[in-house]
Amino acid sequence: AVVEHTFNVGNFSISQLCQPPLIITAVNGQLPGPTIYAREGDTVVVHLVNTSPYSMTLHWHGVLQRGTPWADGPAMVTQCPVQPGGNYTYRFNVDGQEGTLWWHAHVSFHRATVYGALVIRPRGGAKAYPFPKPDKEHVVILGEWWNATVYDMERMAFLTGIPAPHADAYTINGKPGDLYNCSAPNQTAKFEVRQNGTYLLRIINAGMNTPLFFKVAKHRLTVVGADACYTKPYKTDVVVVSPGQTVDALMVASAGQRHGHRAPVLLRHDRAAAPRQAVGGAARRGHPHPEQLLCNRSAPPVFSSSMNNASFVVPKNTSLLEAHFRREPAGVYTRDFPDTPPVVFDYTGDESDNATMQFTTKSTKVKTLRYNETVEMVLQNTRLIAKESHPMHIHGFNFFILAQGFGNYDKRRAERRFNLVDPQERNTIAVPTGGWAVIRFVADNPGMWYMHCHFDAHISLGLAMVLEVLDGPTPETSVPPPPADLPRCS
Ligand code: C2O
CATH class of the missing domain: 2.60.40.420 (Cupredoxins -  blue copper proteins)
Structure with missing residues (x-):
């Protein structure tokens, strides 16, 4: 349809x-x-x-x-x-x-x-879920609210160099709830539930800069999905959702009076905690190539972030995909070719990052991948200023998370921990604070795919890159011509 x-x-x-x-x-x-x-x-x-x-x-x-x-x-x-x-x-x-x-x-x-x-x-509707059919479903969107316009926020960022003042409120479905001094009763999200009913909560973190913990007082949640991938069900009291991520969880309304109304409570937010994550999906086999070690950090005097020592800037006059489609990258972006040996940085999550890494270059450099190759990426979280769990999101793909941990990535030790049986599949991973993660996906989707931190402020600082996936052998495996109404740059 x-x-x-x-x-x-x-x-x-x-x-x-x-x-x-x-x-x-x-x-x-x-x-x-x-x-x-x-x-x-x-x-x-x-x-x-x-x-x-x-x-x-x-x-x-x-x-x-x-x-x-x-x-x-x-x-x-x-x-x-x-x-x-x-x-x-x-x-x-x-x-x-x-x-x-x-x-x-x-x-x-x-x-x-x-x-x-x-x-x-x-396709078969709610009765085709791989878990018991819920009595009802609720969309629960977690967000952040500022008493300022986007325009003011940008100006503030420009003037101070600090792009993300704390939110004035954390919201559920746009509403701040009753945790703040001055909220009207209609500013609390309400979800009607019946005693012993089963509810599917579709929890989304649409927040700009904050991982959020979600919990319903006196209830347990059974996680059944994340980022539109089913997971092995697991029970938990609280789910951690980083910006960009979603979690689907079943809740049986077991507490409280009959026909009661209760609203989930947003308990607290804490960037430093390790995400507890769902496991699911099937491992994809293959020989990974190439390996890449990606890093990010920020550096004075101007705050910036980078991956592989480059702060990404988008082009000004034409989109990357148009330049790619016309096969005219010159003047728009530069390539890191498939045969380039894997980039391996020897700087790490340690406090002892040395001074030579303090200055990033600004560039529009893309990582070029051959059609259908299996890509393994190591994400190493580094920092000079702030220690955070960056939610890294890739457009155009889901990826499998083979392993993750704190501290510095160590190839031999990490590989021993690879989950090739039932790794979780996602589109956004919260890379552990001061830690690392190894992800894999197959580059079977030709195009130009953004990969960036889903803390919005970090995109403008350059914590981003683009994956260029080359065309496959047939028209069906190639980038099609742009639609006629594709906006032109003014
Ligand atoms: Cu949800 Cu590139 O974003």
């Missing part, structure tokens, strides 16, 4: 936390924006109509976009943004994916208010 929506991105005024009304940019005047419900195999068509004063793009976080790289959405990576007054139609399939994903703006900081859920049910 075809699931079709028109998303009018425009400004509207909202007042939260007893503050004077604030003009924010959102889809169809809603915060969060509309939930898209689809079934596996459906075609999703979204007409973006931009009535806001900003240039805009939409990204379908976690959708693999096989054969539809022009619909992925990150500004200047796969498209130039839609100018005020402009339109663009995103058209893609949700094949081979079931569970909870989401969508958000992918230009400047606009995803703070331009976001919503994307729910993909099995």
Whole structure:
């Protein structure tokens, strides 16, 4: 079937936390924006109509976009943004994916208010879930709220060099709840449950800069999915969700009075804690090539972040995918070719990072991958300033997490711990604080795929890179021509 929506991105005024009304940019005047419900195999068509004063793009976080790289959405990576007054139609399939994903703006900081859920049910509907059919489902979007416009935030970032002041509130479905001094009763998200009913909670962290812990008082959760991949069910009191990630969990409403209403409580947030993660998926075999060691850190006097010693900057006049499609990278990006030996850095998560690593170069360098090769990447978390668990997200792929740990990556010790049986499959991994993770995926999706930290502030600091996957042997395994309405750069 075809699931079709028109998303009018425009400004509207909202007042939260007893503050004077604030003009924010959102889809169809809603915060969060509309939930898209689809079934596996459906075609999703979204007409973006931009009535806001900003240039805009939409990204379908976690959708693999096989054969539809022009619909992925990150500004200047796969498209130039839609100018005020402009339109663009995103058209893609949700094949081979079931569970909870989401969508958000992918230009400047606009995803703070331009976001919503994307729910993909099995072809057979809710009765085809690989777990007991819930009585009801609830979308639970965790977010961050600032008493400031995106424009003010950007200006603040520009002036101070510190891009992410703490949120003024943490929200559930756009609402701050009653944890703050001044919240009206209608500013608390409420989910109706019945005694002994089973509920599927589709939990999304749409926050900008904070991993969040989610818990329902007096209840346990059974995690059944993450990032639209089913997991082996496991029970837990609390789930940790980093920005970009989703967790599907079943909850049996066992406590409280009959027909009671209760709202989940957002307990606390803590960047330093290690994520407890779900296990699932099937291991994919193959000989990994190439190996890459990616690092990130920040350095004075200007804060910046980098991967493999480069702070990524997007091009200004044309998108990377257009340059790739025209086979004209010159002047737009440079390549790190497939035959380049693996990059191995010997600096680590230690405090003793030496001074030579303090200055990054700004560049638009892509890692070029041959079609269908198995890629193994080691993500090593390093830092000079701040120690954090960076949620690294890759567009266009799910990857398997073979191993992760604290401290410095050690190839021999890590390989002994590889889970090749039932590793978890995700699109966003919270790399342990001061630690490492090894991921694998098959580069079977030609195009230009953004890979970045899902703390939004870190994207602007350069904690990003792009994977260029070359065409396969047939037209079906090659990047198709761009759609006629692809926005032009002004
Ligand atoms: Cu959810 Cu590149 O983003």
